[in-house]
Amino acid sequence: MTQENTNQSIAFLQERIDFLEESNRNYHAILDLLSNSYSFLAQLGQASSTSETYKATSQQLLQIVDFSAYSFLDSMEDGIFQQQYWQPEQEKTQLQDIIDACIDNGSFAWALNRNQAMIYPIEGSRHVLFHVIETRNRVRGMFIGLLPESEEAIDAARLNALSTILSTCAYALENATLYNMLRQQMNSLEKQVEERTRDLVAARKAADDANQAKGDFLANMSHEIRTPLNGIMGMTTLLIDTPLSPEQSSFIETIKNSAENLQVLLNDILDLSKIEAGKLVLEEIDFDLNIVIEEVSRLLALRAHDKGLEFIVRIDDDVPCLLKGDMNRVRQILMNLVGNAIKFTEQGKITLQVSLEQQTNRRATLRIKIRDTGIGITEEQQRHLFQKFNQAEVSISRRFGGSGLGLTISKQLTELMGGEIGLVSHPQIQGSEFWVTLLFEMQHKSLQENLFLQNKHILITAPVKESTEVLAELCHRSGAQTTFCQNGPETLKELYDALEKNRPFDLAIIQPDLPNMNGSTLARIINSDDRIKLPLIRLTRVETKVGFQEDKNLFAATLYQPLLATDIERILSPLLKKETASEPGTVKWPSTTKASDYRGVAILVVDDNATNRKVAEGILKKFGFSVSLAENGQKAVAAVHENKYAAVLMDVQMPIMDGCAATRKIRTLPESSEQELPVIAMTAHAMSSDRTMCLASGMNDYLTKPINPDSLLASLKKWLPQTSNAEHYHQDEGDKASDAATGQDLFNYHDFETRMLGDSDLCRIILHEFQDNTDKEMDRLKELIEAQDRDGVADQAHKLKGAFSNIGSQPLANLMSRFEREAGTLDFTGLADRFRATRDQYSSLTTLINNHLVEESPL
Numbered sequence: 001m002t003q004e005n006t007n008q009s010i011a012f013l014q015e016r017i018d019f020l021e022e023s024n025r026n027y028h029a030i031l032d033l034l035s036n037s038y039s040f041l042a043q044l045g046q047a048s049s050t051s052e053t054y055k056a057t058s059q060q061l062l063q064i065v066d067f068s069a070y071s072f073l074d075s076m077e078d079g080i081f082q083q084q085y086w087q088p089e090q091e092k093t094q095l096q097d098i099i100d101a102c103i104d105n106g107s108f109a110w111a112l113n114r115n116q117a118m119i120y121p122i123e124g125s126r127h128v129l130f131h132v133i134e135t136r137n138r139v140r141g142m143f144i145g146l147l148p149e150s151e152e153a154i155d156a157a158r159l160n161a162l163s164t165i166l167s168t169c170a171y172a173l174e175n176a177t178l179y180n181m182l183r184q185q186m187n188s189l190e191k192q193v194e195e196r197t198r199d200l201v202a203a204r205k206a207a208d209d210a211n212q213a214k215g216d217f218l219a220n221m222s223h224e225i226r227t228p229l230n231g232i233m234g235m236t237t238l239l240i241d242t243p244l245s246p247e248q249s250s251f252i253e254t255i256k257n258s259a260e261n262l263q264v265l266l267n268d269i270l271d272l273s274k275i276e277a278g279k280l281v282l283e284e285i286d287f288d289l290n291i292v293i294e295e296v297s298r299l300l301a302l303r304a305h306d307k308g309l310e311f312i313v314r315i316d317d318d319v320p321c322l323l324k325g326d327m328n329r330v331r332q333i334l335m336n337l338v339g340n341a342i343k344f345t346e347q348g349k350i351t352l353q354v355s356l357e358q359q360t361n362r363r364a365t366l367r368i369k370i371r372d373t374g375i376g377i378t379e380e381q382q383r384h385l386f387q388k389f390n391q392a393e394v395s396i397s398r399r400f401g402g403s404g405l406g407l408t409i410s411k412q413l414t415e416l417m418g419g420e421i422g423l424v425s426h427p428q429i430q431g432s433e434f435w436v437t438l439l440f441e442m443q444h445k446s447l448q449e450n451l452f453l454q455n456k457h458i459l460i461t462a463p464v465k466e467s468t469e470v471l472a473e474l475c476h477r478s479g480a481q482t483t484f485c486q487n488g489p490e491t492l493k494e495l496y497d498a499l500e501k502n503r504p505f506d507l508a509i510i511q512p513d514l515p516n517m518n519g520s521t522l523a524r525i526i527n528s529d530d531r532i533k534l535p536l537i538r539l540t541r542v543e544t545k546v547g548f549q550e551d552k553n554l555f556a557a558t559l560y561q562p563l564l565a566t567d568i569e570r571i572l573s574p575l576l577k578k579e580t581a582s583e584p585g586t587v588k589w590p591s592t593t594k595a596s597d598y599r600g601v602a603i604l605v606v607d608d609n610a611t612n613r614k615v616a617e618g619i620l621k622k623f624g625f626s627v628s629l630a631e632n633g634q635k636a637v638a639a640v641h642e643n644k645y646a647a648v649l650m651d652v653q654m655p656i657m658d659g660c661a662a663t664r665k666i667r668t669l670p671e672s673s674e675q676e677l678p679v680i681a682m683t684a685h686a687m688s689s690d691r692t693m694c695l696a697s698g699m700n701d702y703l704t705k706p707i708n709p710d711s712l713l714a715s716l717k718k719w720l721p722q723t724s725n726a727e728h729y730h731q732d733e734g735d736k737a738s739d740a741a742t743g744q745d746l747f748n749y750h751d752f753e754t755r756m757l758g759d760s761d762l763c764r765i766i767l768h769e770f771q772d773n774t775d776k777e778m779d780r781l782k783e784l785i786e787a788q789d790r791d792g793v794a795d796q797a798h799k800l801k802g803a804f805s806n807i808g809s810q811p812l813a814n815l816m817s818r819f820e821r822e823a824g825t826l827d828f829t830g831l832a833d834r835f836r837a838t839r840d841q842y843s844s845l846t847t848l849i850n851n852h853l854v855e856e857s858p859l
Contacts (some may be wrong), residue, residue: 024229031261040165044172048075053176054085057169064158064165065129067145071095072133074141081108091146098128099144112142117159125149131162133170140170163711225266230705233259234615237709241622242368268405271332282416286443287327289366289767290315290566293354296334296680297562304342305541305561310349312470313562316358317477319469320364324441329413331772336406337434341372345723348373348431352562357437364442377425385423412757414438451479452573457503459494461485462511462539471509471559474568487516492525495532507575509559523554536573561748598778599624606659607682609652612705616649616682618710624729633662640666645677646720649703649712652694653684667698676817678719684708718805746841747809767849770807777803778842781819785831793831794823809845813840 052070061067061740081099086092102108102120111118111130118130126149133141147154154162236256244252283371297313304311315321334352334804341350351371358365376488377385385407414421418439425432458480462468465484472482483493483505491508498504499799508526523536538555549782557571605616610631617627624827628643630636634657636648648666652659663679680701681694691702701715749763779798784792797819804813815838 007534038532041168041743043170046466047172047176050176051085053169053172054829057086057172058087060165061143061145061162064161065145065154066148067129067554068148069095070145071099071145072097072141072143080255084141094145095144098122100144102128103726105526108142112139115163116512117154117162118795119147119154120571127764129154129162131166133166133173135167135170135174137439138174140173155599168503195292228548229259229262229266230598230612230707231609231615233263233610234382234707236618238615238618238622252717265405268409271409278333278417280283282329283326284324284441285327286322286324286769287330289319289321289323289354290564291331291765292327292331292334293352294564296331296338297352299560300342301338301541301560304350305341307345308347309342311541311562312349312351313564314351314353314470314473316355317563318360319354319366320356320442322443324363324443325417325438330438333410333436334370337370337436340406341370341374341432344370344432345374359442362441363439365437368436368438370435371431371435373431376430377423377432377584410436411834416616427569452569452576454479454516456480456506456576457498458482459485459505459508460539461487461491461508461514463487463515467511468509468539470563471568474563474565478568486513488525491522499531504532504826505534507537507572509539510555511539519847527554537571537575560816600626600647602715603624604628604630604639604643604645604648605682606630606633606648606654606662608632608654609651612651616707618711621708624711633657633659636662637665637669638715640677641669647678647680647716649682650699652681660693660699663694663697663699676814676821678716680715680719682712691778746811747807747845747852749848749852767807767852771846771849774800774803774842778839782835782839785828785835789829790823794820797823807849810822812841815841 040060047053069091071083072083097143101358107120119127121127127147129145131143301311342779352367355367357367411421419437421436439493460468475482510519535556538558544658606612611631620627630639650659678700682703781796797816801813
């Protein structure tokens with residue numbers, strides 16, 4: 001090889017080495033650029049517009065190729081490509097000319113279809129680079145860049161890097177578009193939500209306004225219906241006591257029953273309205289389930305027995321009966337369900353059973369079942385049974401009557417109390433079973449086991465053993481042993497056999513309707529034999545006491561079915577102590593009140609309705625009251641100013657001056673402040689807010705029309721002093737009460753028991769509860785006096801005044817009334833002295849209550 005060839009080879013190799021080294025440096029530079037592209041990606045992420053995206057992309061491209069001019073073109077919807085971002089500014093026209101020329105010669109279209117850089121020569125020695133900006137599914141635009149004159153070709157590495165950057169730009173544009181679409185959609189949704197919210201707010205306001213209008217309408221409707229209803233029921237009550245022929249008495253009784261049914265319907269509608277408006281407030285008070293069951297049984301047993309149905313009540317031994325909850329609503333549910341069972345049952349029996357479903361340390365879930373042997377309910381009928389104004393079928397509604405609200409209200413009350421209600425009924429099996437589960441808090445105290453019949457042997461005579469199963473269970477629960485007989489001869493044999501064995505029976509319970517030898521005959525035979533000396537108890541249904549007078553000398557007492565544990569103790573316990581048993585239901589204090597008890601006691605009746613005034617006047621005069629009348633609040637205020645009254649019965653809605661305004665005015669009169677003048681609302685308004693409004697105006701009590709004579713007299717008896725002398729009402733009750741009061745004046749147990757309808761069990765429960773609570777309340781009053789809290793003293797005294805009034809200790813109630821009046825004016829030394837005197841009388845009251853509790857406690 002010649003020297004010349006050798007030199008050429010060396011020069012070629014050196015050129016290749018230089019090229020490779022340059023390429024290597026370019027690759028490293030590009031790799032470094034791409035590896036440090038996080039700032040580029042961050043810029044793209046922060047770009048808020050297409051121009052900012054193009055700007056960030058161009059800065060990255062210029063690090064690869066030093067374009068002398070460049071432009072980013074957007075693909076428009078009509079297929080036209082339009083410059084959106086270019087540099088430098090003055091080169092836009094030149095760039096557009098190049099673009100137009102490339103479009104004309106087809107170069108632009110060729111570059112558009114190739115996802116890589118395309119370089120074309122232009123005038124002179126210059127070249128232009130085209131690169132499509134596209135994602136996998138869409139062409140976003142085109143990049144055009146003028147290469148420097150010194151650079152005709154770009155190595156593959158830089159072209160690949162350029163493609164990568166422009167592809168990233170395309171996806172950034174795509175994301176920005178999607179983000180903008182999403183943001184627009186979100187803005188649109190937010191706008192729709194705002195509009196919908198405004199619509200909902202407007203609809204809510206309209207609904208609230210409609211509810212308020214409905215509430216106002218119901219309140220007014222209640223008032224308008226109750227006003228004439230009060231007149232009908234009141235005048236009917238007065239008319240019944242006048243001489244009437246049998247036919248007239250029948251007509252009057254029909255009117256009375258119709259008015260009472262209308263009153264029930266009105267109360268149901270109001271209850272339903274309160275529930276739907278969310279304004280029904282459940283009470284949380286201590287109560288005894290036994291008492292609630294007894295009240296329901298007493299009220300409904302007569303209806304069952306009038307239809308010839310047997311009514312059975314069973315309360316399982318493990319059921320806790322001292323509970324906390326709304327006893328009135330529990331009673332209402334039971335009245336509806338048992339009343340329905342009686343209504344739809346023609347023959348057979350009704351069974352009310354209470355069992356324990358679940359119990360914890362604090363709570364108990366009870367299951368109450370009402371079974372009947374009635375007409376049964378099909379599955380189709382059951383689906384609509386708890387809907388408003390709905391009964392099993394139209395023909396049933398016509399046959400049995402009713403509004404169809406009872407079950408609806410029962411269901412909603414049950415759910416408000418956290419329970420469930422349901423029905424089990426099969427058309428092929430006659431009868432239905434309604435069940436209710438209710439959750440209650442349990443009282444801390446528990447009923448003590450009462451084995452007052454321990455070691456007693458009782459003989460039960462009835463034609464069918466099943467009819468006395470509940471009686472036998474109750475006797476066994478109280479510690480007794482029972483023997484069952486089906487007829488008179490069998491009973492006599494048992495009695496004589498027991499005498500021979502020197503194990504005589506302690507008492508015998510006999511049903512009147514025995515085969516061959518009726519109960520009265522059997523009783524005469526037993527009473528005629530001096531060897532058999534034991535009390536005889538007549539067992540019969542709750543019904544009119546026709547025929548009982550002839551047996552009065554044969555039987556020591558009567559047990560009425562359905563039976564409860566309280567019946568057994570009340571009737572049997574006194575007999576085993578050789579005392580006279582009290583007949584259930586015979587002690588009802590309005591019937592023991594004589595007209596002379598309140599003769600001369602002045603009552604002011606205020607009502608704008610003449611009929612209502614006449615009804616109230618007639619009822620009050622029957623009890624001996626002296627009655628004055630006023631037709632509006634303004635005249636009532638004047639009457640109180642000019643005369644002395646023992647109490648005021650005040651209507652609420654009246655012209656000129658309503659009852660609340662009149663009461664507030666009366667409270668400012670010296671005649672009212674000198675003695676605590678009772679003002680009792682007597683109104684047709686029946687909503688809970690009406691009661692609150694009346695009491696807030698200064699009224700003492702609240703009666704809903706139609707006025708029931710017993711309720712009216714009970715309210716007056718609660719607020720009037722216990723002494724019946726009319727002159728007593730014209731004294732300052734507070735001053736009189738400040739003197740020491742003892743014995744009958746301080747606490748009249750007989751009067752208290754009479755107001756409790758002669759229920760000694762209820763009296764004991766209330767008195768125990770009174771002592772437990774009042775000790776704490778008296779201590780609280782002392783603390784408030786020591787803390788010199790005048791408002792607190794007044795509120796606490798008002799609270800204690802109600803407690804003392806409820807048990808009939810009027811002297812202490814009057815002392816609390818003085819505390820309440822003078823809390824804002826008397827110095828605290830004087831209040832402390834008065835408290836000590838009051839505490840002494842309270843101690844005397846406690847002693848009297850304890851004495852009665854000991855006397856009345858069972859063996």
